[in-house]
Amino acid sequence: MFNAILVEKDNEAYSARIAALSDSQLPPGEVLVRVAYSTLNYKDGLAITGKGPVVRSFPMVPGIDFAGTVEASTHPGFAAGDPVVLNGWGVGEQHWGGLAQKARVQGDWLIPLPDGLSLKQTMAVGTAGYTAMLSILALERHGLKPEHGDVLVTGANGGVGSFAIALLAALGYRVVASTGRPQEADYLKRLGAADIIDRSTLAEPGRPLQKERWAAAIDSVGSHTLANVCAGIRADGAVAACGLAQGMDLPTTVAPFILRGVSLLGINSVMRPVAQRKEAWRRLAKDLDTRHLDEMTREIGLADAISAAIDLLKGAVRGRLVVDVNR
Incomplete structure (x- = not known):
């Protein structure tokens, strides 16, 4: 039993x-x-x-x-x-x-x-860290490099967000963290966030095209947040979308995609081929400061x-x- x-x-x-x-x-x-x-x-x-x-x-x-x-x-x-x-x-x-x-x-x-990780460490990383790494790999395939500019991470206090911040910072990116818990700012900065913004600035309906603020983003929130993130990405930047904490809807327009060439990269962590899984875990073991x-x-x-x-x-x-x- x-x-x-x-x-x-x-x-x-x-x-x-x-x-x-x-x-x-x-x-x-x-x-x-x-x-x-x-x-x-x-x-x-x-x-x-x-x-x-x-x-x-x-x-x-x-x-x-x-x-x-x-x-x-x-x-x-x-x-x-x-x-x-x-x-x-x-x-x-x-x-x-x-x-x-x-x-x-x-x-x-x-x-x-994975070599270099214990059973407990792999579950400390878990699907959240694995999803964060899949998102980073997708942005890297798109051509993202640290010199391109800030990377926004939404849902920063959650599992995916925390790992995305730590991994991006370790890879040399300047990370902006969006959170609804500003009292956790010190925690996010210890992980590597250089700047903190309140999620309320992204959570409500906004203009379809906004000031270019970030070179890329990892979004685990969806809905109006993802729409505003896309609207604020710099020309030819990309957003890795991997969650729906705010909602499944995406109330946006085609403006960021056809006027700035922004790419929306969907991250499906559930049905990935074994080779991609092994690569994500290899990178986690290599890049994550345990x-x-x-x-x-x-x-x-x-x-x-x-x-x-x-x-x-x-x-x-x-x-x-x-x-x-x-x-």
Whole structure:
């Protein structure tokens, strides 16, 4: 038997609880993993609370990422004892996920533990840091260099935002952080932000074309914020869009794209090919100053994750929550 968060829906009654499950209840898969750590992401918060239509079938074990050790495998790429990491692939939404002491998944969804990172460190980074790195890689492919100018990061106090700031600063960029919590300015500056702006300056409807302020941006907010970000990007700059904390809508015009040549780069962290995943994790191990991880993360136990999900959706969580599923 093992413990897991189990999300259930009976007619209109939605619930999440800690349940004792058996290996036989796990879904089919080639690799059985003894999970060491998972995380609590925004999507996990929606899944646990039912505040968004994240879960596609019931019952469901949430948790869109995990790190652990292979217990049994029929996949040629993995053997018992191998340390592994998983992000995305619909885990925690369509397939039982990582907020559990065990998970059974397809082998092609896993990658080996990146050199230079521990199991706990990979989940301190988690899908948030992985998404931030995918965003940076997309901007680099677009041609972005530090000498081009400031890079804006929205949702700066969240997981993606915190990692984006730390990574960009380490790579030599001047970073502007947008946050709704100005009291956290010192934290953001310790991560590497050179300037702080209040998110309220971006969150309301604005002009379709505004003063050119930033060479590029990483946006995890969407809606009016993303529209205003696009309107303030310099000519031939780019925005990596990777989240929807404010909303799924994008109330903008074509003006930034056809008058300034701004590029909007969509970041899908869920269904990336293995080669791209390995490259993102290789760069994370190389570029991230792991000394930031202690300040950017807080460890909780599996039993704490349900209440923490509520705080997460309220915007009351700074940085990352690492879940030790064995306590």
